[in-house]
Amino acid sequence: MHDSVLTNLLMNFLFILVGLLLFALYYDATKKHPSKRIVIIFSTVTILLCVMFSHKLANGVYVDLRRIPFFLASLYFGPVVSFVLMVMIIALRYFIIGSGLIHLVILNYFVTFLILAAFSKGFLRAKKKVKVLFMIIICFSMTMFNLLFGYIHQAEITVDEYLYLVLIPLAATVISVMITEMIRKLMELKKTLSQHEKLQVVSRLAASLSHEIRNPLTSSKGFLQLVQEEKDIKTQKEFIELSLKGIDQATHVIEEYLTFTNSTPEKSERIDVKDSLMELIEIIKPKATHISFRYQLLDGIHVEGQRHNFIKCMGNIMTNAIESMPRGGQISIGMVEKENVIISISDSGIGMTDEQIRRFGEPFFTTKNEGTGLGIMAATIIVHSMKGKIEVESELNKGTTVMIELQRAIKTEAG
Template sequence: MWESIQDMCLHVVFILFTILIYQVFFNEREEKQKNIQSKFFLFMLIILVFTMSQPVLYSDIYKYDFKAVAIILSFLYGGKRVGFAAFLALLITGYFTDQRLLVLAGNYTVFCLLLLPITSLFHRYRLRGKIIVISLFYMSIPITRGISLQIKGDDRQTIFELSSSLIVLATLIVIIYLIENMNEQIKMKQELIRAEKLNVVSQLAASVAHEIRNPMTSVRGFMQLMQKENLTTEQQMYIRISIEELDRAQEIINQYLALAKPQTEQYEVVDLSSVIQQSIDVMRSYAILNSIHITQQVESSLIIHGLKLEIQQVLINVIKNAVEAIKSEGEIWITAAKQSADFISIQIKDNGVGMTDAQIKKLGSPYYSTKEKGTGLGLTVCHQIVKQMGGQIVIESELNKGTCFTIHLPTVK
């Protein structure tokens, strides 16, 4: 038995080495999601082929490998497509490695179907919760096998089954820890780059915004005086357009100043349910003008710490973006509920044009906008406001199907 366990440890080293290569050399790169998934699948395929072609031999009738690890990781970090692609690769590899194909297909069909809800549950938790979820899921398999072997009276094989399963589980936990830890570091690095960009924008805004605003105010005043003169219709139109463009420039400057302005006001207890309702009421007429219907489902008595006007600014900005993404004759769904003891979630979902993965990654960065005349500063300010409150904005979107903004805010404890 000890020789078999030593062989299993060699498998563990190979799998960990393969995962580390992927994380260090591939996962940190800025690439399209499809490219990331294809590379992740390639590494899972390497693990599958190796572990199934070099199984640990316990007896003439009993072999053990780590294919369950590759399948679980494929679903957890690759998604459904990578998961089922790994399942297909498992069957093909099983065919060429003299495994009982029908038994293999039956067992892992059930295994993969169970992984679908487990994957959804897995991503709701932080690291500790993720490890607990996957441990409970995986250990249910060897426990049922162990009970079956005990009924047959095979004590020796039961001991090996449980010990080998513990090695596999430990490997799975280490891999999840490595992936989650490195993903967190990547996020921190991206957040640092984002903070540096915001710092540059803030310094620029603070140094030049006031100097630009003063001459613009003077120019606008003279334009308004000229409107009172006896001018042709065409000249009146030119002046009106000039004033509108000056006002738009003024709004951009205000957004720059919002980035540069340090947060000095004290947070207060805010009735979030009331603020959401007020924001919807403000934007409802704008939505109706574009033939857009707003559906709302907001829980009562949602309380947070923050600044009422800034929260309202975030909500109005996101709802306005949703209306503009739909263009006309669409629908916006707004829901707000307490998701846990710590956080309240607000979802603003539309059925508009949607966005690609590349657009979602850039969204919220200064100077980037999907709108023709947008500056990207509106969402940049929104991200900053929510972050200062200890919250987070999560964006999910699919091209030509719509976008969902989820705003997580800490609740009053």
């Protein structure tokens, strides 16, 4: 029995590793995150192979590693994938192994499905150690469930075999999670590298435009100022003033482009997050009369950076939120203090698709009919320059939440 147990479980583990490798190869070939359909197909094939190489403990009681791909797909891709795979596991178990104790299999996987569905969102945000520990607990619980029913049905299992049946699934679970996290990290790094390459292109373009356009605009402004001093009729003065205003707006656009060059970094300062956000809200409110604002901000929280850039960053995100609610809505601004400061800006607007979420912050990408996408791109660059992170969660027709995580400023002796 020793050889049979080891052979079947190690074969199961090999199938899981091959499945994870296929996910990595799929991303490398397509440059896209696997869709839920692809996840279900790959996971179902892996589960099928695991069931085919199950180890029989007693009539109706079988041990294999089919639960590991079920756990991984459920926790990383959500309840819909989890439910489909649960149905597939039960069906494969019934048609390949038989109907013995099928009611217990259904109960076991249904309870596990409910647990995984409840923890899937929190799991993605958890640290690697927490993810590994959670997976160990779930895997150990299901292993004990199988061994318990093997004992009830008087399966002849030695102490050594108990160790195999417990340790191999736990080791396979830990290794699978570590490999999955490594693949996710590589995918994120590749995406970040691609974005940085695009940002460099825009940076060079912005620097070129600023040097080529600023000088003639400044000359034009000086000329119009001289004309304004002459004795002209009132209408001409009004037109000249409008021209000056237009030139000022063009200069402002150039200033926005200079955000992308990051060529002249300014000295960092301590920014009071609450004061800056309240100042920004008071500026934006009169321009967004159809929007209501809710905010819950913390006192005494500071970050490092340039205050005007920080306000510009938050202003661009809020402006984007306002434009997503043409018929009115609500913007909620919150702060959470953990290891770092997390600022969340939520709206009740039109939301975004998964593809739009993935392209959030890319150069010249926008979800609006008119727009350049430079506002959100500028916000992303400013957050990165402050050594922070920006993430977005959204659902169509339900709204969007942008989360900005920034390091807290080191307290000075005076502060």
